[in-house]
Amino acid sequence: MSETRRPPSKRPCPICKSPRQTEEYAPFCSARCRDKDLNRWFNDGYSVPGRPADPEEIAREQD
Ligand SMILES: [Zn+2]
Structure with a gap:
């Protein structure tokens, strides 16, 4: 039998x-790093035109 290298x-x-230290937050080491990665994705997403906010909807909320 040959030894398989994983x-x-x-x-x-x-x-x-x-x-x-734990696999709980894999592949990150902790919840803090997981959140950091999450925030990075959110920040990148802001530059992508997706669902533009309706100006009328915003004006109604401000009133
Ligand atoms: Zn980390």
Whole structure:
């Protein structure tokens, strides 16, 4: 039988590059890094034209 080489399952956190202590927030090391990644995606999404806010809808809410 040949020994199959598998890639290490424990990869470092993509945000802070430190090894994970728990798999709970995989692939991130902690909830903080997970949120950081999430915020990064949200910020990128703002530049993408998706659903433009209706000016009338906004004016109604401000009144
Ligand atoms: Zn991290």
